Amino acid sequence: MTVSDPLSAVLRALERPGRDTSDYDLNPGTVLPEGRVLRPAAVLVPFLCGPAGIEVVLTKRSSRLKHHPGQIAFPGGKVDATDAGPVEAALREAREEIGLPQGAVEILGTWAAHETVTGFSVTPVFGRIRHAFEPVPEAGEVDEVFSVPLAHAADPARFRIEGRRWRGEMRRYYVAPYGPYYIWGATARILRALADRMAA
Template sequence: MLSAPQDLLRERLLRALSVPAVPSSDYDLNPAYATPVELRPAGVLAAFDRHGRLIMTKRASSLRHHPGQIALPGGKVDPGDANEIAAALREAHEEIGLDPAQVDILGTLPPHRTVTNFAMTAVLGLIQGDFCAKPEAEEVEEVFSVPFAHIADPDSYRIERRRWRGGWRSYYVAPYGPYYIWGATARVLHSLALRMTA
């Protein structure tokens, strides 16, 4: 059963999901770099615990894609996955030990194109009951949580840039304490924040 704060959080997230939105891309701020490619489907889980905190990970430095970065648990859609939601739940179970039965799925955000050519679908959910993370060491270096107030506030986000492919690449960031949330993760969360204030 959801606690009273989670009931309110559920209402806010469902209201945000009802706001019209379009797919986003790592190239939104850098359209000159975008080229047509076939994108591989992926799902990530944006799950809030019973305290209203978003569960996030720091990826292992040995991973092929986005090593050491702050991310939502998730990954590519495997042949055995029914869809991006199934992939996000499976990956969250593998990466941080979250039982899919604990997750109340609220909906999905529009797909986000990453520079690594994934069409990443963020799945919004609420974790029912207590959750004690069990990170899978080969994939996850750390599991931590970020307050809803930080995620939901558009002012938590800013645009930075760095050298990339011989030019400058701009991207969203939403730092929280020692955690540098940026790139695709910050972009989809920023889109969610805008929909919550619409």
């Protein structure tokens, strides 16, 4: 008997075409400046297959950080000059931020970069964590490492659209709250894109 891959639905979704995402795609009237220079970054979207099912590992950023304090995020950050590319950057950041060994991750694929309102071009890198690991939050950067069931993150009904003023204009964005965690912004947008492709 052939045992199916528990991530088969995710793998199919990663192969499906879908429109690119950005922090602006719910705000079609936004006029972006020509010649803007975006800083390359990458995030790891890590899937962990456990006894309770498939989970997505996320972080809660430190409340002491200058940028995005306390926000829910994938492990990730800027692509350094020493990184071979976004995949290596995502794996390096995951090792630094949550103590995830690089060799414990099987890369499943990447998507086109997501432009953020803060001037980053963020490449989502999808990976399978091969075995359980003990998260080690990076002191001063990460307050908490936690997991969200994929059944929640991949359910379009769990998402809603909210808005707030940003630099004098109303900005709309996806949110997908989970318990005490307010998942929003680029993190929620990437998860919503995954949910849409899995539901297709």
